[in-house]
């Protein structure tokens with residue numbers, strides 16, 4: 001496997017590293033990390049067995065791919081030597097809202113720069129990561145990107161002008177689903193179910209419905225219609241959702257998240 005080095009060793013780096021090692025335990029010897037001088041990088045290296053780099057030069061020296069996985073606000077104060085240290089390397093950023101033009105200023109000599117937007121289910125290998133590249137990816141670099149992102153679940157190449165919308169749908173999306181889950185649980189409690197029963201029914205229903213949707217490969221409306229008999233219980237509930245303009249609310253929710261993503265990524 002190519003040597004992959006992680007600058008930043010927090011939750012996102014850990015999710016990727018765990019996924020890479022789970023897929024191929026031999027990958028351990030090809031991975032390295034470096035943090036900001038705190039506890040995360042030594043802890044991650046100790047837990048996973050990957051190499052703990054001592055300096056930026058040590059981290060990048062033998063790396064073919066450098067993953068930038070610190071917080072977005074750390075980019076502005078990134079060590080200027082990174083420009084030279086990443087020369088000829090593939091740089092993959094997971095920094096939310098950092099545009100390719102900004103990344104290219106910090107890593108001007110990289111052989112290519114890739115902007116990604118993972119989501120939190122990446123932590124259990126069930127994420128989806130939209131990405132875009134500064135230059136068309138060579139076949140070899142595409143394979144590297146797919147190997148890296150595949151460790152967190154699915155991946156999807158987009159154009160950069162689609163990234164704010166993707167951020168709203170799949171980046172923020174899990175939080176919208178969690179909010180829906182909380183609402184369904186609370187509605188169950190309001191309908192006089194014990195909280196633990198409402199909670200269990202909610203989780204199993206979301207999981208089962210998502211799996212069914214993924215496996216059947218049909219539009220959600222088809223599955224919805226299959227459980228909706230005229231004048232039945234589901235019909236009664238769906239009519240209430242429609243009266244409350246549920247779809248308009250979700251459309252506005254995604255539009256608000258997209259607008260904020262655009263605002264945050266402007267000139268950064």
Ligand SMILES: NC(=O)c1ccc[n+]([C@@H]2O[C@H](COP(=O)([O-])OP(=O)(O)OC[C@H]3O[C@@H](n4cnc5c(N)ncnc54)[C@H](OP(=O)(O)O)[C@@H]3O)[C@@H](O)[C@H]2O)c1
Nearest residue numbers: 008009010011012035036037038040070071072095096120
């Ligand atoms: N978590 C998610 O679900 C998610 C989803 C999408 C995108 N992202 C992106 O992933 C990135 C990392 O998020 P996270 O949740 O993994 O953050 P995190 O858990 O807080 O980890 C941040 C890491 O950055 C390190 N760091 C701090 N300053 C540094 C510096 N100057 N140089 C190198 N490393 C430094 C920290 O090391 P110390 O312990 O030494 O301070 C720590 O290892 C963010 O840019 C975020 O936008 C995360």
